[in-house]
Amino acid sequence: xxxxxxxxxxxxxxxxxxxxxxxxxxxxxxxxxxxxALVAYFxxxxxxxxxxxxxxxxxxxxxxxxxxxxxxxxITAGIDLSVGSLVxxxxxxxxxxxxxxxxxxxxxxxxxxxxxxxxxxAAGFVNALPVVRLGLPPFITTLAMMLMARGLAYKxxxxxxxxxxxxxxxxxxxxxxxxxxxxxxxxxxxxxAVLWMAAxxxxxxxxxxxxRFGRYVYAIGGNIEAARLAGxxxxxxxxxxxxxSGVCAAIASxxxxxxFQSGSPQTGFGFELTVIAAVVVGGTSLFGGSGTIAGTFxxxxxxxxxxxxxxxxxxxxxxxxxxxxxxxLLALILDQLRKRIWS
Amino acid sequence: MPQPVGVPLLEMRGISKSFPGVRALDGxxxxxxxxxxxxxxxxxxxxxxTLMKILAGAQPADAGEIAxxxxxxxxAGPRDAERHGIAMIYQxxxxxxxxxxxxxxxxxxxxxxxxxxxDDRAARTQAAGALAxxxxxxxxxxxxxxxxxxxxxxxxxxxxxARKVRVLVMDEPTAALTDREIDHLFEAIRALRERGVAIxxxxxxxxxxxxxxxxxxxxRDGRVVGGGTVAELPAHEMIRLMVGREIDQYYPPLPxxxxxxxxxxxxxxxxxxxxxxxxxxxxxxxxxxxLAGLVGAGxxxxxxxxxxxxxxxxxxxxxxxxxxxxRGPHDAIATGIALVxxxxxxxxxxxxxxxxxxVTLPHLELFxxxxxxxxxxxxAKSTRALVQELRIRTPSIEQRARxxxxxxQQKVVLAKWLTERARLFLFDEPTRGIDVGAKAxxxxxxxxxxxxxxxxxxxxxxxxxxxxxxxxxxxxxxGTIAAILTREEATRERVMALATxxxxxx
Numbered sequence: 001x002x003x004x005x006x007x008x009x010x011x012x013x014x015x016x017x018x019x020x021x022x023x024x025x026x027x028x029x030x031x032x033x034x035x036x037a038l039v040a041y042f043x044x045x046x047x048x049x050x051x052x053x054x055x056x057x058x059x060x061x062x063x064x065x066x067x068x069x070x071x072x073x074x075i076t077a078g079i080d081l082s083v084g085s086l087v088x089x090x091x092x093x094x095x096x097x098x099x100x101x102x103x104x105x106x107x108x109x110x111x112x113x114x115x116x117x118x119x120x121x122a123a124g125f126v127n128a129l130p131v132v133r134l135g136l137p138p139f140i141t142t143l144a145m146m147l148m149a150r151g152l153a154y155k156x157x158x159x160x161x162x163x164x165x166x167x168x169x170x171x172x173x174x175x176x177x178x179x180x181x182x183x184x185x186x187x188x189x190x191x192x193a194v195l196w197m198a199a200x201x202x203x204x205x206x207x208x209x210x211x212r213f214g215r216y217v218y219a220i221g222g223n224i225e226a227a228r229l230a231g232x233x234x235x236x237x238x239x240x241x242x243x244x245s246g247v248c249a250a251i252a253s254x255x256x257x258x259x260f261q262s263g264s265p266q267t268g269f270g271f272e273l274t275v276i277a278a279v280v281v282g283g284t285s286l287f288g289g290s291g292t293i294a295g296t297f298x299x300x301x302x303x304x305x306x307x308x309x310x311x312x313x314x315x316x317x318x319x320x321x322x323x324x325x326x327x328x329l330l331a332l333i334l335d336q337l338r339k340r341i342w343s
Numbered sequence: 344m345p346q347p348v349g350v351p352l353l354e355m356r357g358i359s360k361s362f363p364g365v366r367a368l369d370g371x372x373x374x375x376x377x378x379x380x381x382x383x384x385x386x387x388x389x390x391x392x393t394l395m396k397i398l399a400g401a402q403p404a405d406a407g408e409i410a411x412x413x414x415x416x417x418x419a420g421p422r423d424a425e426r427h428g429i430a431m432i433y434q435x436x437x438x439x440x441x442x443x444x445x446x447x448x449x450x451x452x453x454x455x456x457x458x459x460x461x462d463d464r465a466a467r468t469q470a471a472g473a474l475a476x477x478x479x480x481x482x483x484x485x486x487x488x489x490x491x492x493x494x495x496x497x498x499x500x501x502x503x504x505a506r507k508v509r510v511l512v513m514d515e516p517t518a519a520l521t522d523r524e525i526d527h528l529f530e531a532i533r534a535l536r537e538r539g540v541a542i543x544x545x546x547x548x549x550x551x552x553x554x555x556x557x558x559x560x561x562x563r564d565g566r567v568v569g570g571g572t573v574a575e576l577p578a579h580e581m582i583r584l585m586v587g588r589e590i591d592q593y594y595p596p597l598p599x600x601x602x603x604x605x606x607x608x609x610x611x612x613x614x615x616x617x618x619x620x621x622x623x624x625x626x627x628x629x630x631x632x633x634l635a636g637l638v639g640a641g642x643x644x645x646x647x648x649x650x651x652x653x654x655x656x657x658x659x660x661x662x663x664x665x666x667x668x669x670r671g672p673h674d675a676i677a678t679g680i681a682l683v684x685x686x687x688x689x690x691x692x693x694x695x696x697x698x699x700x701x702v703t704l705p706h707l708e709l710f711x712x713x714x715x716x717x718x719x720x721x722x723a724k725s726t727r728a729l730v731q732e733l734r735i736r737t738p739s740i741e742q743r744a745r746x747x748x749x750x751x752q753q754k755v756v757l758a759k760w761l762t763e764r765a766r767l768f769l770f771d772e773p774t775r776g777i778d779v780g781a782k783a784x785x786x787x788x789x790x791x792x793x794x795x796x797x798x799x800x801x802x803x804x805x806x807x808x809x810x811x812x813x814x815x816x817x818x819x820x821x822g823t824i825a826a827i828l829t830r831e832e833a834t835r836e837r838v839m840a841l842a843t844x845x846x847x848x849x
Contacts, residue, residue, distance in 0.1 A: 009770040212707045219704055222693035229652055229682060229690055230705040231673035231757065289695050 020069075039305075043312040052186035052308065054194070060304035061197040062087075063254040064297055066271060067203040068276040069248025071296045072241040074279050075208070076221045078131070078138040080242060082145035083275055086249035087268030089149040090116040091256060095162035095263025098169070108168045109254075116250035123149060124238060124246030132235040146272070153265035161264035164257060172196065173258030193255045200251060204244075205293035217241060223286025276304055281331045287312025299334050302331065350413040352377045352541045353398075353429075353510050358407035360393055360565075367393040370407070370566045375510070377539040379531060382552050382573075384545070386778030387752070391545050395512050395564070396639030398543075399431045399657075400424040405623060411509075432499045434518060434776065440488025445470035447487050448501045473501040476538065477531040492638075493524035500531060511535065512543040516777050517551060521804075522839075529555050547776060548805075549578045561585055571817045586780050593810035595787050597631065597830075598794045604628045606664070608649070608767050609800035613658035615648035620822040623660070626767070626798040631789060633813030633833075636803045638844045641822035642802040643685060646769040650682035651675040676705055682758035685771040685802070687749075691756035694745040696736060698727040701744050701755055706762045729758040736785060750781030755775050757788065768792055770801040772810065779787035787810060806835055818842050 039047045040193040046052060066083050073080045094116040103111050127145050174180060176189030183189075208214040215238045219227040228234050249268075257263045282299030284291025306327055310320045351374040361367040368390045375381045383391050390479050394404040398409065400418040418424050438447050445463070446453075448470035467483050474481055479497050481490070482811045487498055496516060503511050504638055513532075518526045519640060533544060540551045552559060553573050560570040561584040561808040569576070569584040576584075608626040613619055618641040626632045632643045648655040651669035651732050660667045661804045662678050669675040672682070684690040692701055703710050703722045711723045726740045733754045737747060739838050744755055753773070760768065770789070789812065809816055816833040818841040825841045 210717060212711050212717055213715055215700065215704075215707060216718060218696065219693050219700075222695050223689075225690045226693050227704070229650075229684060231671075231676040232704070233671075233673060276839050289693070 028100055035161060039309050043309060045314045047309055050187055052312070054185075054187055054190065056304050056308045057194045057197070057303075058191045059308065060300045061191075061193045062256055062318055063253040063271070063274055063278055063303065064300040065200045065248050065255070066195050066275040067282070067296045067300050068200050068293055069245035070275050070279050071204065071215055071282075071284055071293055072208065072222075072285060073138070073245050074276070074284050075217050075288055075291045076238055076241050077224075077286075078167060078238070078241065079142065079276070079286075080124075080127065080245045081139065081142040081272045082123060082127060082149055083249045084271035084273075085146045085149035085153070086120055087253045087271055088153040088254065088263075088265050089123070089156075089252040090119050090253035091263035091267055092153045092157045092162060092265055093119050093263070094250075094254060094257055095164050096156065098164045098257075098263075099162070104166070105168050108166055109172070112169075113250070113254050116254055119227055120246035120248070120250035120253075121243045122246070123249075124242035124244070127246070128239040128242035130240050131242075131324040142242075150265070150269075157263070157265045159265060160260040161260075161266075163262045169254075169258035169261070170215045171258075172255060174260065193259070196251065196255060200248065201293055201297055208293055213237065213240070216290060221290075223289075258331075277328050281328055282336060298332075302327070347643055347810055348528050350612075351375055351413065352379075354395070354410040354413070355398065356410070358394060358397060358409075359399060359405050360390075360402070361405055367565050368397075368404075371562070371565070371567055372407075373560055373567075375541040375543065377509075377541055379534045379557045380536055380542045380555055382544045382546065382556035383562065383833075384547075384552070384558045384559060384581055386587060389562040389585070389778075390565040391562055392514070393565075395431065395514070395543065395545070398424065398429060398510075398512065400429075407492075425506060426636075428507055429512070430503035430506060430508040430510070431512045432496070432503065432514065434514065434515050436495050436499050437829055438487045438498060438502075438685075441486055443484050443486055444481050444498055445483040447498050448473055448505050450502065450624070451467050460615045469499065469505060473504040476504055477501060477534055479527075479531065488669070492519045493527065495523075496520075496528065497531065500535070504535075508540055510543065512545070514545045515547065515776055517546065519638070525551070547778065549581050550807075552578075552581075572698055573836040582779055585778070593783070594808075595790050597790060597812070597814060598629060598762070600627070600630055600814050604630065607662065608800070609661040609664070610649065610660075611659040611661075612638055612646075613645065613648055613655055613660065615644055615653055615655045618644035618822050619648060619655075622819075622822070624817050624824055624827060626800055628798055629793050630814045631793050631801060631812055633809040633816045634800060634819055635806065635809045635816050635838050636819035636825075638804060640819045642819045642827045643771055644822075645819065646682060646771055646800060646802055649675070649767075650680050650769055652682060652684075673794065676765075679766035680769065681705075681765035682769045683756055683760060683771060683773060685775065687752050687756050691759075692744045692752060695743055695754065697741045697743055698730065698735070698747075698755055699723060699740045702726045702729060702740075702758045702764065705759050709762065725762060726758070729761055732761075733758055733788065750777040753781065753785070754778050757785065764792075764795065764797065766797055768797055768799045770799065770803075772803060773801065774803070774805070806838060809833075809838070810835065 025307050070080055070083065094112045097115040098108060098112045101108060127138065127142050130141045131138050172192045175192045177192050177195060179189040183191060208217065214256055216227065216232050219232060219239055220234055223235060257269055279296050280286060280301040281302055282295035284295060305322065306324060307320065309321060353375045355371065355373045358368050358371045368462060371390065371394055385391050397404045400420045400423050405683055406649065409418055410416065416427055416428065439450065445467045449466045454465035454469065456462045463732065470483055477497055477500060481494055481497065483687055487495055510593065516528060520528060532542060547554065556573050558572050559576050559581065561568050561581060561832065565584060595800065605626040606625045607628050611623050622645055634645065638644050644653065647653045651672050651674060654670065654723040661678065667678055671677065699722050707717065710718050712718050723740060730737065730740055735751050735754045737751060744752060747755065773785055789799055789801070801812060810833055813830065815829055816838060817826055817827045818838055828837065
């Protein structure tokens with residue numbers, strides 16, 4: 001009797017899982033179609049214009065890159081509030097480096113990125129040190145870093161944007177590539193910055209889902225003591241996720257600097273909140289242990305689309321904030337209800 | 344012995360409940376009178392918890408009805424259950440550790456004066472009253488988190504009393520208690536019985552039931568398979584009903600000890616934290632060494648120090664004659680030490696990970712290819728083999744650890760350390776809270792590990808288990824080893840005497 005019951009169980013579990021997946025994605029797909037129809041109506045078709053869609057992707061680039069780094073941190077049940085300030089600090093330092101380093105062209109871009117990444121990584125390391133050594137909450141250490149990095153950015157730049165003199169950054173700031181692909185949609189090409197985003201997202205996604213390091217990140221967020229007793233080097237892994245978040249801040253900062261041809265101490269103000277919103281709307285639990293980069297991308301995309309649609313529909317910016325907040329809340333409520341119903 | 348007279352206080356009739364693919368309860372009926380202690384026994388997965396969750400309003404039943412005082416009642420949620428005087432005490436307590444005893448007892452029932460001000464004095468009086476009913480006095484102003492587990496449990500019971508409990512469900516109440524604390528608990532339960540409270544008592548410790556229970560109901564595979572008074576159901580009969588077969592030999596025969604077997608683990612003057620003060624002993628290849636003693640004597644701390652879960656403050660630990668200098672669990676694991684912790688949910692498993700991900704966690708490097716990529720096919724293959732070897736009952740190796748029963752969870756924890764056979768296995772309460780069938784399988788596994796040449800050190804609070812499963816028994820008292828006894832020397836009385844007698848008096 002035991003075996004029949006067991007095989008039945010397996011079958012039913014598999015069948016109900018498939019059913020659930022269909023229900024879930026079916027509902028999501030139907031919702032998307034309806035939403036798109038509404039959006040197309042209210043924006044008189046402007047939203048669905050390929051040029052606009054590419055524009056949305058370009059606008060979410062910074063948020064998505066920062067959110068990819070933040071996803072690592074939040075899966076370990078941590079938080080990194082310093083990313084917005086790190087964007088400005090890295091931007092200022094990179095602009096200074098761009099003007100000072102004796103390189104040209106691609107070599108200059110690479111050298112500047114290395115400098116920025118070192119700054120971001122160092123800040124991430126400092127964020128993590130009191131967390132892993134003293135057990136301080138990351139909320140506090142990264143809050144402190146948020147203040148310090150912003151202050152340092154202002155100090156280094158004397159409060160003014162630092163213009164970048166080289167034109168080596170034009171390509172990643174405003175350039176297009178894959179022209180043939182672009183021509184299919186009557187576009188000049190795909191923005192280079194979007195490819196940077198794609199690279200960061202794919203790399204992060206693969207590392208999280210497929211590597212030992214990624215597995216350790218989930219294990220630490222799921223049960224830090226069980227992870228430690230399994231011999232996982234918790235301190236090193238936790239340090240690494242804050243370093244990754246810092247490096248992502250440097251990459252986002254490079255793209256911003258390239259776009260505006262300057263490094264400003266004011267950029268990135270308040271970014272941390274949008275970034276965390278993207279991660280959480282994307283299904284990553286603030287309690288740690290679960291989440292995906294794909295989800296984070298969807299979260300960033302949702303926020304980006306919303307902003308874009310409201311801009312196209314000429315919604316006043318104060319109203320936009322209210323709507324954005326409401327949508328974030330709604331997304332989380334729906335996700336929670338879905339989990340309740342299907343668990 | 345009080346017998347249900349006339350209408351039972353609580354009656355559950357024909358309760359059925361199905362989960363996707365599983366029939367958890369199939370027409371279960373249960374009747375309990377006022378002032379009766381009714382034991383509910385069965386293997387993990389037999390349906391005990393589901394039945395009690397339905398009673399507590401945590402889950403709806405598919406069919407059946409619940410009656411209080413003969414009147415059918417609807418229990419749609421925890422509030423309904425509370426209104427009908429039904430209270431549960433789970434193994435994991437529902438206390439707020441930072442709040443004091445009085446505040447916890449009166450939680451949600453705080454007496455207030457006009458204007459909503461808390462009336463602390465009334466709260467303390469009422470809390471003290473509830474504790475007095477249990478024949479207990481506790482420091483009312485002490486934060487509950489600082490109390491011993493046994494006292495926290497009493498706070499839970501007092502909390503139920505303050506809510507005018509009529510039906511009290513206790514899930515494995517003795518699992519974390521010492522013998523003396525169990526005596527106190529039983530006195531408290533008897534006091535409740537005198538007051539006419541109906542008590543549902545869930546336990547895997549069958550030997551304690553004759554001391555405390557009036558009647559017994561045995562569940563298997565979601566059905567009632569037997570029941571009766573304690574006198575009608577001796578332990579072997581209960582076990583037969585629970586597992587559906589005779590377990591004639593509870594403990595497997597131990598392999599003979601080779602006197603020339605090499606020493607695997609040598610501990611010299613080990614010190615750790617405030618709990619281990621100079622411990623020395625050896626364990627040989629093929630040997631199972633039991634660590635007996637009272638809860639809090641330092642047994643867990645000894646094995647944790649050996650596995651570098653806590654870094655020892657002094658002493659020498661050698662594995663195969665080589666001194667071990669481990670700075671953390673990682674180093675100990677690399678030397679071939681496996682620690683199977685006592686608290687499987689807190690320390691053994693990542694509950695939201697799959698069986699596969701849990702099992703491979705300590706040895707993930709064995710399943711890694713270049714650049715740290717994980718070879719999932721290899722993981723799956725290894726995990727499947729272990730699931731089969733340990734007879735872990737699950738529809739798939741992708742099942743989350745959270746959804747497994749206690750016995751199967753414990754087997755997953757064991758499987759983690761079987762991917763690469765360790766030299767030294769440290770088991771801390773390996774069978775706590777798991778069913779008879781799974782226990783027997785874990786004993787078999789320990790014997791097999793010993794036969795294969797590993798050394799096994801087992802901490803257990805169940806004396807029969809220590810005596811039945813150890814070649815030698817080391818009795819731990821106050822952070823030191825009081826004595827090491829051979830299998831022949833180790834009698835129940837002798838071990839208990841060594842464990843409980845103050846130093847120097849033995």
